[in-house]
Every structure is written in C-alpha cells, then in structure tokens.
Amino acid sequence: MKVAYFDKKGKIKKEKFTLKDDVFNAEVNKILLTLSVNAYLANQRQSTANTKTRGEVRGGGKKPWKQKGTGRARVGSIRSPLWRGGGVTFGPKSTDNYRKELPKKMTKTAIKSSLSLKTQEGNVVVFQDIDLNQEAKTKGLVKILKEFLYEKTLLIQAKNNSALLLASRNIKNINVKGVNELNTYTILNTKKIIILEEALEQIYKFWGNDKKTKKITKSK
Numbered sequence: 673m674k675v676a677y678f679d680k681k682g683k684i685k686k687e688k689f690t691l692k693d694d695v696f697n698a699e700v701n702k703i704l705l706t707l708s709v710n711a712y713l714a715n716q717r718q719s720t721a722n723t724k725t726r727g728e729v730r731g732g733g734k735k736p737w738k739q740k741g742t743g744r745a746r747v748g749s750i751r752s753p754l755w756r757g758g759g760v761t762f763g764p765k766s767t768d769n770y771r772k773e774l775p776k777k778m779t780k781t782a783i784k785s786s787l788s789l790k791t792q793e794g795n796v797v798v799f800q801d802i803d804l805n806q807e808a809k810t811k812g813l814v815k816i817l818k819e820f821l822y823e824k825t826l827l828i829q830a831k832n833n834s835a836l837l838l839a840s841r842n843i844k845n846i847n848v849k850g851v852n853e854l855n856t857y858t859i860l861n862t863k864k865i866i867i868l869e870e871a872l873e874q875i876y877k878f879w880g881n882d883k884k885t886k887k888i889t890k891s892k
Contacts, residue, residue, distance in 0.1 A: 680803035682816035689798040694881045696791040698784045708782035708856035711772040723763030786859040808838035823863040830871035
C-alpha cells in the first residue's frame with residue numbers, strides 16, 4: 673500500500689511511502705473487529721452498581737400476618753422482591769466481573785484488520801518525524817499538523833516522547849499513542865492516523881508476519 677509521506681515540518685512530499693501489505697493491506701475481518709471492540713469496552717466497564725437482596729434490605733424480620741385464615745396470599749416478609757421497598761432479584765453487584773479476553777492471535781488479526789481498513793479508506797499517512805525544536809510548544813505542533821486538526825487524529829509514535837505528549841495534550845482532536853498502547857477500538861474510533869516513520873519497525877515486529885523486519889523502502 674502506498675500512502676502520503678510528510679517531512680518533519682508537515683509538508684507533503686512528492687513521493688509516496690510504501691507500507692507492508694501483511695499489516696496495512698490484509699483481509700479485513702469484520703467479525704473480529706466487532707469482538708475486539710466489544711471486549712475493549714467491556715474491560716473499561718467498572719463494577720460500581722450494587723443492589724440489595726431481600727436479605728440485605730433493612731426490616732422485614734416479622735411475618736406480616738399469619739399463614740392461614742386471613743384470605744390473603746402467603747407472605748413471609750415485607751422485604752420480598754414482590755413488594756415495594758423490598759430487595760432486588762438478580763440485580764447488579766459490585767462483585768460482578770465484566771472482563772473479556774481474546775486469544776493473542778485474534779487480537780493480532782483484529783489490529784491488522786483495523787489498520788488495513790483505515791489504510792484502504794485512505795486515512796493513513798506517514799511522517800518522517802515531527803520537529804518541535806526541543807520545545808514542547810502546542811503552537812509548534814499545531815503549525816505542523818494544521819491539516820489534521822479538523823477531525824479526530826491518532827498519532828502513533830515509537831517511543832515515549834515527552835515533548836510531543838506535552839505539546840499535544842491541549843489539542844482537542846489529537847491523540848498520541850505508543851505502538852504498545854494501540855488497540856482496535858482506538859484505531860477505529862479515529863478519522864486520520866499519522867504514523868511516525870520510526871514506529872513502523874515496531875508495528876511490523878508486533879503484528880507483521882515476518883519475525884525479522886527488512887529495511888523500509890520508499891517508492892515514487
């Protein structure tokens with residue numbers, strides 16, 4: 673796959689950048705994308721809701737009326753789930769666990785499918801690097817990424833660049849992530865993806881088919 677290539681100052685180059693097909697032009701498995709997104713959202717869910725059962729609700733220790741002879745239904749406690757103010761049947765508890773795990777191969781395929789889908793849509797570009805002149809200034813990053821500030825953009829870096837993180841934290845539509853922080857939901861929940869050139873080797877290593885990466889070539 674060939675994508676647009678930008679220099680350190682955010683100016684587009686004439687030549688296109690060639691990405692490896694095994695990661696950026698793989699078959700898109702929509703079923704795995706759905707499973708991966710659902711697992712991610714389930715793992716973000718916090719078990720904070722807690723309802724009380726009939727045994728936990730205060731009161732109801734005395735039988736309201738005798739078992740027989742009143743003509744009314746049999747009742748053992750006024751805290752029965754059938755009564756107003758009673759306990760809750762099968763309600764959420766703080767001990768509930770909503771976590772879902774996917775096998776590593778399925779996770780890897782889902783990542784490749786999401787990257788391939790974005791590339792095929794024409795929403796992936798490569799930056800040679802981002803030159804902030806050793807200053808974590810938001811103004812400098814805005815000037816470089818001015819074409820990508822109008823829609824949600826994911827910027828993928830190889831290693832933790834504190835200057836880049838500081839410069840981007842006040843920009844609404846820019847989300848900076850390391851290669852090891854990527855997941856299917858983050859990739860799909862964005863419009864444009866900017867990949868720094870040095871991050872590609874790690875991407876190929878983590879999700880590519882080849883164990884050893886080859887030198888990246890640019891094609892005109």
